[in-house]
Amino acid sequence: MADRKEFIVPLLPLRGLLVYPTMVLHLDVGRDKSVQALEKAMVEDHLIFLTTQKDVSLDEPGEDDIYKMGTLTKVKQMLKLPNGTIRVLVEGLNRAEIISVSDHETYFSAKVEVYEDSAEKEIEHQALMRTLLDYFEQYIKMSKKISAETFSATSDIEEPGRLADIIASHLPLKQKEKQEILETIDVRKRLSRVIEIINNEREVLNLEKKIGQRVKRSMERTQKEYYLREQMKAIQKELGDKEGKTGEIADLTEKIEKAGMPEHIQAAAFRELDRYEKVPASSAESAVIRNYIEWLAALPWSNSTKDDLDIHKAETILNSEHFGLEKVKERVLEYLAVQQLTNSLKGPILCLAGPPGVGKTSLAKSIATSMNRNFVRISLGGVRDESEIRGHRRTYVGAMPGRIIQGMRKAGTINPVFLLDEVDKMSSDFRGDPSSAMLEVLDPEQNHNFSDHYIEETYDLSKVMFIATANNLATIPGPLRDRMEIITISGYTEIEKLHIAKDHLLPRQLKDHGLKKAQLQIKDDAMLRIIRYYTREAGVRSLERQLASICRKTAKIIVSGEKKRVIISDGGVEDFLGKTIYHYGQAELEDQVGVATGLAYTTVGGDTLQIEVSLSPGKGKLVLTGKLGDVMKESAQAAFSYVRSKAAELNIETDFNEKYDIHIHVPEGAVPKDGPSAGITMATALISALTGRPIRREVGMTGEITLRGRVLPIGGLKEKSLSAHRAGLTKIICPKDNEKDIDDIPESVRNELEFVLVSHVDEVIQHALLEGESK
Incomplete structure (x- = not known):
């Protein structure tokens, strides 16, 4: 056990420093009380007690701010420095513990044991000392921060406690750990504790070494990669500054390989990729090549959807989404049937022609749904640049593929249903004729090798089902029209409109306006009244607008609490839509002289028009009014000449052309009218005016006239028949050569109309004029 003695000596607190017994070291002292304590020690026996502050930030520590255990030391030397501090040399003697502290105002003293x-x-x-020295030697070798001479000097120490203190003073310990060793009085425990600490330090050094080696290897590898990368950059810079393209090229290579391109297209793509590697990144051509490669990789080359060839299912889908349109549905089902048998038929090219609002675009979507194909639509209305179709050559800034290739990328498959909307509204100017560029797209014999100016490589469009829509076939160039299978969609009959309104339009409007089916009911007679007196169109868009108006007013009624349910019958339509807009029924309320009902074809369907003839005394002047076109004026001249040549046979005064001025007028003079099909109508009205025989009010007529009175065929008989049916006519006089067109007219209309086929004006007069003169 250690021996104990008591002393009263000056006290000197240390900041962040600890002195072990037998240690000799220099201290710098600057605090007043510390300086006074030193001077007191020098006056007496040079002994001073050194202990460590718990908190190094305190300038004037108290008794509670210092450790109780410290070191009794002897001041060997004291030197005043120019800056006012004192440097002393002290030698540690023994461990000592404070018993009490005395404050002498200028310094502290402590009674210590x-x-x-x-x-x-x-x-x-001895065993602990050997172990400690052994560990210390290993630590020195691993640490390399302590010299070999230190170990030699330490190994000569024979006192166990001193050895533990000296070795502990050389270890990188925290202040608390150093204080812990200082407070360990028992020598054996002190040796064991130092061995434990040095052993831990060795393990830490081992780990540091391993980490250092690992970091070194990583750094060496990183430095090597950095060196190689820098070399590569230098080489690439010499070859054309391809810096930063390595990752992009790998990405583009993967895209090309996954695109499923034909071999020759893939070879072209890799050639461009090779060019891209060599072109400097700062060059404008670099972005052009990259964009081109990405377009090639993004196009569908082999990806396709599997056609659903179930005819019954397709028919059910088409019937559920569209009422009528039997001819179009039949053509789609025929295609599916042949595809099921052959599985190799080229995609058909259909052109749905008809007035606006008859469902051409929505029908194309339904066809795609019924066939389980992707659907893509492009609008050609107003396109006047040929490069819109074929694309721009890559030499131009901002070049890009044409709309066909863009549509194929959007579709994502090689066999979509591709809708070319408003194909009749393309125009041409100095930039080229887009309708001519469409010839290759819509030619089944050529479109398997379609060439886009931007893509350059051929692209197969043969598996695409192209569907074009048009309002007016007359504006489509002949060669383009010849490449398409024209399917005419005429206007709907009243019965068809009634079914469409009930099954499709009204449910959709109810949903859009947040109404339930039970909240609004429109009876059939009310729906027919809306169709007859508030719309006059071939399609159903205006009808849908009227139904939307009714839904809005119904919503207001229900929200305001007036009613919970609205039922509209025939007499209640005016309360919602106001006064009737159009007149419906007979074209004329009574048989009249000089007023004939003609049938006309317009881009929005058929229409009826009244042709009026009046006579006034004069000298045979023929006046034509009603904003008539040249062809219609010529028809009037031809009718007039025919009547003059046949005046005697028709019981007309042969000199009527010298006694009367004849005025032929077609009402609605603000609307342009043209076409040859009013020839027999004008002739009939002229004969009626000259003979005084009334014209049957239920008769409508159409046909071109010659000077010999022959009746020539006309177009648009179906649309004209539908307009006659809407106007309430019951008999239609039409050219005999148009007999083949009667089958295209819906059966419900055919059953209510009487068709009179004529080849000469004499037959027209027989069916159109009443016997006897009008009163």
């Missing part, structure tokens, strides 16, 4: 290590050497002490 001194502990001296036992001089006895036990066998266990």
Whole structure:
């Protein structure tokens, strides 16, 4: 056990420093009380007690701010420095513990109990000393921060406690750990604790070494990669500054390989990729090549959807989404049937021609749904640049593919249903004729090798089902029209409109306006009244607008709490839509002289028009009014000449052309009218005016006239028949050569109309004029 003695000595607190017994070191002292304590020690026996502050930030520590255990030291030397501080050389003597502290105002003194290590050497002490020295030697070798001379000097120490203190002073310990060793009085425990600490330090050094080696290897690898990368950049810079393209090229290579291109297209793509590698990144051509490669990789080359060839299912879908349109549905089902048998038929090219609002675009969507194909639509209305179809050549800034290739990329498959909307509204100017560029797209014999100016490589469009829509076939160039299978969609009959309104339009409007089916009911007679008196169109768009108006007013009624349910019958339509807009029924309320009902074809369907003839005394002047076109004026001249040549046979005064001025007028003079089909109508009205025989009010007529009175065929008989049916006519006089067109007219209309086929004006007069003169 250690021996104990008591001393009263000056006290000097240390900041962040600890002195072990037998240690000799220099201290710099600057605080007043510390300086006074040193001077007091120098005056007496040079002994001073050194202890460590718990908090190094305190300038004037108290008794509670210092550790109780410290070191009794002897001041060997004291030197005043120019800056006012004092440098002293001290030698640690023994461990000492504070018993009490006295404050002398200028300095502190402490009564301390001194502990001296036992001089006895036990066998266990020797074993611990050997272990400690062994560990210390290994630590020195691993640390390389302590010189070999230090180990030599330390190995000569024979006192166990001193050895533990000296070795502990050389270890990189925290302040608390150093204080812990200082407070360990028992030599054996002190040796064991230092061995434990040095052993931990060795393990830490081992880990640091391993980490260092790992970091070194990583750094070496990183440096090597960096060196190689820099070399590569230097080489690439010499070859054309391809810096930063390595990752992009790998990405583009993967895209090309996954695109499923034909071999020759893939070879072209890789050639462009090779060019891209060599072109400097700063060059404008670099972006052009990259964009081109990405377009090639994004196009569908082999990806396709599997056609659903179930005819019954397709028919059910088409019937559920569209009422009527039997001819179009039949053509789609025929295609599916042949595809099921052959599985190799080229995609058909259909052109749905008809007035606006008859469902051409929505029908194309339904066809795609019924066939389980992707649907893509492009609008050609107003396109006047040929490059819109074929694309721009890559030499131009901002070049890009044409709309066909863009549509195929959007579709994502090689066999979509591709809608070319408003194909009749393309025009041409100095930039080229887009309708001519469409010839290759819509030619089944050529479109398997379609060439886009931007893509350059051929692209197969043969599996695409093209559907074009048009309002007016007359504006489509002949060669383009010849490449398409024209399917005419005429206007709907009243019965068809009634079904469409009930099954499609009204449910959709109810949903859009947040109404339930039970909240609004429109009876059939009311729906027919809306169709007859508030719309006059071939399609159903105006009808849908009227139904939307009714839904809005119904919503207001229900929200305001007036009613919970609205039922509209025939008499209640005016309360919602106001006064009737159009007149419906007979074209004329009574048989009249000089007023004939003609049938006309317009881009929005058929229409009826009244042709009026009046006579007034004069000298045979023929006046034509009603904004008539040249062809219609010529028809009037031809009718007039025919009547003059046949005056005697028709019981007309042969000199009527010298006695009367004849005025032919077609009402609605603000609307342009033209066409040859009013020839027999004008002739009939002229004969009626000259003979005084009334014209049957239920008769409508159409046909071109010659000077010999022959009746020539006309177009648009179906649309004209539908307009006659809407106007309430019951008999239609038409050219005999148009007999083949009667089958295209819906059966419900055919059953209510009487068709009179004529080849000469004499037959027209027989069916159109009443016997006897009008009163």
